[in-house]
Amino acid sequence: MKTKIAIVDTMFARGDMGKVAIETMEKNAKENNWEIEIMKKTVPGIKDIPVALLNLLEQGCQAGIALGMPGAAKVDKTCAHEASLGIQEVQLMTRKTVLEVFVHEDEAKDDKDLAEIMHNRASKHALNLLWVIFKPEELEKRAGSGERQGRENTKSVGL
Amino acid sequence: MKTKIAIVDTMFARGDMGKVAIETMEKNAKENNWEIEIMKKTVPGIKDIPVALLNLLEQGCQAGIALGMPGAAKVDKTCAHEASLGIQEVQLMTRKTVLEVFVHEDEAKDDKDLAEIMHNRASKHALNLLWVIFKPEELEKRAGSGERQGRENTKSVGL
Amino acid sequence: MKTKIAIVDTMFARGDMGKVAIETMEKNAKENNWEIEIMKKTVPGIKDIPVALLNLLEQGCQAGIALGMPGAAKVDKTCAHEASLGIQEVQLMTRKTVLEVFVHEDEAKDDKDLAEIMHNRASKHALNLLWVIFKPEELEKRAGSGERQGRENTKSVGL
Amino acid sequence: MKTKIAIVDTMFARGDMGKVAIETMEKNAKENNWEIEIMKKTVPGIKDIPVALLNLLEQGCQAGIALGMPGAAKVDKTCAHEASLGIQEVQLMTRKTVLEVFVHEDEAKDDKDLAEIMHNRASKHALNLLWVIFKPEELEKRAGSGERQGRENTKSVGL
Amino acid sequence: MKTKIAIVDTMFARGDMGKVAIETMEKNAKENNWEIEIMKKTVPGIKDIPVALLNLLEQGCQAGIALGMPGAAKVDKTCAHEASLGIQEVQLMTRKTVLEVFVHEDEAKDDKDLAEIMHNRASKHALNLLWVIFKPEELEKRAGSGERQGRENTKSVGL
Numbered sequence: 001m002k003t004k005i006a007i008v009d010t011m012f013a014r015g016d017m018g019k020v021a022i023e024t025m026e027k028n029a030k031e032n033n034w035e036i037e038i039m040k041k042t043v044p045g046i047k048d049i050p051v052a053l054l055n056l057l058e059q060g061c062q063a064g065i066a067l068g069m070p071g072a073a074k075v076d077k078t079c080a081h082e083a084s085l086g087i088q089e090v091q092l093m094t095r096k097t098v099l100e101v102f103v104h105e106d107e108a109k110d111d112k113d114l115a116e117i118m119h120n121r122a123s124k125h126a127l128n129l130l131w132v133i134f135k136p137e138e139l140e141k142r143a144g145s146g147e148r149q150g151r152e153n154t155k156s157v158g159l
Numbered sequence: 160m161k162t163k164i165a166i167v168d169t170m171f172a173r174g175d176m177g178k179v180a181i182e183t184m185e186k187n188a189k190e191n192n193w194e195i196e197i198m199k200k201t202v203p204g205i206k207d208i209p210v211a212l213l214n215l216l217e218q219g220c221q222a223g224i225a226l227g228m229p230g231a232a233k234v235d236k237t238c239a240h241e242a243s244l245g246i247q248e249v250q251l252m253t254r255k256t257v258l259e260v261f262v263h264e265d266e267a268k269d270d271k272d273l274a275e276i277m278h279n280r281a282s283k284h285a286l287n288l289l290w291v292i293f294k295p296e297e298l299e300k301r302a303g304s305g306e307r308q309g310r311e312n313t314k315s316v317g318l
Numbered sequence: 319m320k321t322k323i324a325i326v327d328t329m330f331a332r333g334d335m336g337k338v339a340i341e342t343m344e345k346n347a348k349e350n351n352w353e354i355e356i357m358k359k360t361v362p363g364i365k366d367i368p369v370a371l372l373n374l375l376e377q378g379c380q381a382g383i384a385l386g387m388p389g390a391a392k393v394d395k396t397c398a399h400e401a402s403l404g405i406q407e408v409q410l411m412t413r414k415t416v417l418e419v420f421v422h423e424d425e426a427k428d429d430k431d432l433a434e435i436m437h438n439r440a441s442k443h444a445l446n447l448l449w450v451i452f453k454p455e456e457l458e459k460r461a462g463s464g465e466r467q468g469r470e471n472t473k474s475v476g477l
Numbered sequence: 478m479k480t481k482i483a484i485v486d487t488m489f490a491r492g493d494m495g496k497v498a499i500e501t502m503e504k505n506a507k508e509n510n511w512e513i514e515i516m517k518k519t520v521p522g523i524k525d526i527p528v529a530l531l532n533l534l535e536q537g538c539q540a541g542i543a544l545g546m547p548g549a550a551k552v553d554k555t556c557a558h559e560a561s562l563g564i565q566e567v568q569l570m571t572r573k574t575v576l577e578v579f580v581h582e583d584e585a586k587d588d589k590d591l592a593e594i595m596h597n598r599a600s601k602h603a604l605n606l607l608w609v610i611f612k613p614e615e616l617e618k619r620a621g622s623g624e625r626q627g628r629e630n631t632k633s634v635g636l
Numbered sequence: 637m638k639t640k641i642a643i644v645d646t647m648f649a650r651g652d653m654g655k656v657a658i659e660t661m662e663k664n665a666k667e668n669n670w671e672i673e674i675m676k677k678t679v680p681g682i683k684d685i686p687v688a689l690l691n692l693l694e695q696g697c698q699a700g701i702a703l704g705m706p707g708a709a710k711v712d713k714t715c716a717h718e719a720s721l722g723i724q725e726v727q728l729m730t731r732k733t734v735l736e737v738f739v740h741e742d743e744a745k746d747d748k749d750l751a752e753i754m755h756n757r758a759s760k761h762a763l764n765l766l767w768v769i770f771k772p773e774e775l776e777k778r779a780g781s782g783e784r785q786g787r788e789n790t791k792s793v794g795l
Contacts, residue, residue, distance in 0.1 A: 004206055009302050009303060009306055010302070011270065011301040011302060011303075011305075011306035011677070012305070012306055012307070013297060013302075013303045013305070014303065014304075014305040014313060014314065014315050015303050015315060015316050015317070015318045016302055016303035016304075016315070017303060017318065018271065018302050018303065018318050019302075019303075019318070030294060033642075035318070039192055040299075041297045041299075042295070042298040042301065042302040042779075043291070044258060044284070044287045044291075044306070046300070046306070047243065047247070047259060048256060048258065050247060050250065050251060051250035051254065051255070051256055051257075052256070053254075053261075054251055054254060058254070068173045075236075075263060077714070078236070078239075078710075079243075080714075080728060081714055081718065082240065082243045082247055083242055083247075084683065084714075084715075084718045085244065085247065085718055085721065086247040086250075087302070088252065088683070088686060088718055088719075088721065088722040089247070089248075089251055089689035089725075090251065090724070091674050091686065091722075092686060092687060092690055092722065092725055092726065092729065095687065095690060095691055095694070096687070097679075097684060097687055097688070098687075099684065100276050100683060104711060107711075110314075114316050115316040115317060115318050118316070118318055119318045122318075125680070128680045132679070134675070136678070139228055139647060139678040139679065139680070140677075140678045142647040142675075142678065143645050143646070143647060143649075143652055143654050143655075143678040144645060144646070144647075144649045144652035144653060144654065145647055145648065145650075145652075146647075146648070146649070146650040147647035147680070148648070149680070154650060155650065156650050156651060156652070156663055157650050157651050157747045157748075157750050157751040157754075158650055158651070158751060159651045159653065159656050159751050159754055159755045159758075168461050168462060169461070170457060170461060170462075170463055170464075170465035171458040171464070171466070172461075172462045172464070173462065173463075173464040173472060173473065173474050173475050174462050174474060174475050174476070174477045175365065175462035175463075175474070175477055176462060176477065177461050178461075178462075178477070179477050189452055199458075200454070200458075201417075201449075201454070201457040201458045201460065201461040202415060202450070203443070203457070203465070203467070204408070206402065206418060207415060207417065209406060209409065209410060210382065210409035210410060210413065210414070210415055210416075211415070212415045213410055213413060214413055217413070234395075234422060235417055235423075237395070237398075237399055237402075238402075241399065241402045241406055242406075243407075244403065244406065245406040245410065248406070249410065250406075250408055252410065270475045271475075274475040274476060274477050277475075277477055278477045281477075282372070286455050303439055323522065326488070327620050327621060327623075328620070328621070329616060329619040329620060329622055329623075329624035330623070330625070331620075331621045331623070332621065332622075332623040332631060332632065332633050332634050333621050333633060333634050333635070334620055334622075334633070334636055335621060335636065336620050336621065337621075337636070338619075338636050353498070358617075359613070359617075360613070360616040360617045360620040361574075361609070361610075361616065362576060362602070362605045362616070362626070363623070365561065365565070366574060366576065367576060368565060368568065368569060369568035369569060369572065369573070369574055369575075370574070371571055372569055372572060393554075393581060393584075396554070396557075396558055396561075397561075400558070400561045400562055400565055401565075403565065404565040404568075407565070407566075407569055408569065420609065430634075431636045432634050433634040433635060433636050436636055437603035437633075437636045440636075441634045460597055469513065486779050486780060487779070487780070488775060488778040488780075488781055488782075488783035488785070489782070489783055490779075490780045490782070491780065491781075491782040491790060491791065491792050491793050492780050492792060492793050492794070492795045493779055493780035493781075493792070494780060494795065495779050496779075496780075496795070497795050503787055517776075518722075518772070518776075519772070519775040519776045519778070519779040520733075521735065521761070521764045521768075521773065521775070521783070521785070522767070523682065523734060523736065524720065524723075524724070525733060527724060527727065527728060528727035528728060528732065528734075529733070531728055531731060532731055535731070537740055550751075552713075552740060555713070555716075555717055555720075556720075559717065559721055559724055560724075562724065563724040563727075563728065564722065566684045566724070566725075567728065570728065588793045591793050592793040592794060592795050593655060595795055596795045599795075622793065632686055
């Protein structure tokens with residue numbers, strides 16, 4: 001039986017992160033013989049993500065990804081915070097992992113940079129989610145290593 | 160059987176967004192032969208919206224719209240945040256979508272601008288809610304396209 | 319049978335808003351032949367309001383009013399936010415409306431102004447709560463009209 | 478049968494508020510012939526208070542006090558906010574009152590002042606909690622009177 | 637039967653706090669003849685901690701530790717706050733203690749300092765968690781004593 005994975009993205013975002021996430025997942029799943037089935041839904045904005053995810057997870061998805069792009073204004077930051085709290089709640093209600101892939105519009109210097117961050121973060125987290133489901137030891141061996149999504153990794157400090 | 164839709168608005172707001180939302184829904188429902196029945200309730204202010212919505216959704220509405228206008232003061236922003244968290248909770252309790260249509264008083268340059276933003280956002284989200292219920296493929300095909308409600312759309316960046 | 323209404327106020331507040339709310343409710347209830355019974359409780363500060371309200375609502379009150387006066391310091395604003403989130407939760411747990419009547423100490427120019435705001439807001443919301451319970455059409459017809467509690471109403475903008 | 482009261486304090490705080498609270502409660506309980514039994518627990522920091530309180534309240538305590546001292550840094554303020562939200566939740570889960578006695582380190586001019594605020598607030602709220610349980614009319618008659626814990630009372634304004 | 641303890645850490649953190657926590661626990665457990673079994677999980681970032689902890693606690697762990705390193709940017713602080721609220725919720729759902737060991741990247745002067753804080757805080761809280769489970773009297777006798785994790789202790793003020 002295939003493992004169902006939920007992806008929810010928005011009309012508001014300025015780039016098709018859903019497409020990137022799906023391509024990354026399908027490529028990696030194929031290489032590793034992981035049988036997956038992606039259930040995707042698009043909502044207007046980030047605050048509409050939590051209930052859409054809850055529905056997909058309760059319809060049998062084993063884990064999910066939330067893709068969104070909060071704007072640069074203060075009110076957008078508040079929206080992102082509210083969406084994130086909703087996503088926390090959804091995870092605790094379902095006991096299932098949802099990786100949140102939010103790219104803040106003001107993280108980027110320009111549109112090219114924005115596109116790169118969106119691509120980098122969506123693809124890395126798509127792979128992370130597969131590891132959460134199929135290969136947790138990939139996460140274990142990177143514990144405390146300074147992994148980043150969206151930019152280059154940073155370095156670890158010896159304890 | 161008609162699909163029931165909940166609309167909750169406030170006395171506090173400085174424009175009748177409920178009327179705009181209803182007109183938009185009825186016009187579009189008629190054009191598409193979608194049978195809808197709108198259940199509307201008015202409450203004093205935005206913090207009174209969540210419980211009113213919960214009641215309407217538990218009385219059979221399939222989805223809802225929250226219409227409000229937070230003021231420009233800091234305390235009003237906090238109120239909006241509290242109302243938004245309540246609306247998140249209502250959606251997770253009922254598993255039903257509620258689109259939040261808040262127009263912040265300080266988004267606008269003047270009263271004319273305020274009226275335009277209120278009209279634009281209320282009508283666009285009224286249509287979005289119909290799509291959520293009856294035609295999700297309209298949302299799917301706009302994924303990551305930079306759609307905005309209240310102002311003009313922005314542009315997408317290639318990933 | 320009389321309709322029970324919960325009122326919770328605090329020792330911390332610098333004015334007896336509970337007295338104003340009760341007088342307004344009793345006067346209006348009498349004029350309209352609405353049979354009400356008020357159950358009132360006083361707690362130390364605003365953060366003690368939510369659980370007191372929950373108890374009164376679960377003991378049969380149909381709706382409630384929370385009366386409080388947050389101080390001017392930043393920590394007081396945070397307390398008010400926490401109390402408000404608790405009041406949201408209480409409403410969603412009980413499916414009952416609670417109108418929050420908070421007067422922030424720094425809204426006022428001086429003590430006289432503070433007294434006026436407290437009186438105005440407490441009495442207007444006391445009447446609003448009666449409308450929520452007995453006469454929702456009074457709220458309906460004021461939708462989007464710019465009603466304010468504590469100060470004068472503002473004006474509506476045509477959409 | 479004795480009424481059980483929960484007290485939770487922290488190792489982080491810079492003063493033994495638990496001792497003050499217990500002494501105040503035992504003295505007042507004796508004078509009024511109120512039979513109480515105090516169940517006390519110490520946790521590392523304020524964010525560890527909510528679950529400890531929940532356990533004590535579910536083990537039969539009728540009400541509780543949370544004693545903590547948030548530091549002056551911004552991250553400490555956030556911790557206090559998170560702890561306070563947890564304490565709100567605990568009260569709504571158990572339907573029992575918990576008075577939160579937090580003394581922020583930056584409320585005080587110096588160590589002597591800090592000690593005085595801690596003593597004043599802990600003892601006043603210890604008495605408040607006894608009133609909540611045994612003598613609510615003491616709270617009722619101080620409604621809107623400007624009572625403060627930690628500093629001198631302020632004055633009420635006529636409405 | 638061994639007491640199971642949950643540890644969740646992240647790939648994002650720039651130091652292997654999980655290793656420090658485990659070493660501290662195993663050393664102290666051995667010295668005191670406490671039988672423990674550690675169940676450890678690594679997740680991408682701090683917001684992925686709450687649901688992972690919930691799963692481990694529901695699989696039989698009696699208590700847990702959350703190890704994370706929020707970055708210095710404002711968005712990282714918001715993430716930390718959201719993770720902390722999730723951890724609060726997990727504790728209240730399970731009635732079990734989770735000590736949160738977050739080291740903010742901007743607490744440190746440089747990488748060496750960061751490593752020292754991470755080591756100090758992880759080891760001290762690892763011991764605290766053992767005390768919570770096996771020897772609460774160690775916590776009791778340090779009530780209000782100004783204990784710190786990450787830096788040196790501060791001093792207590794006489795009340």
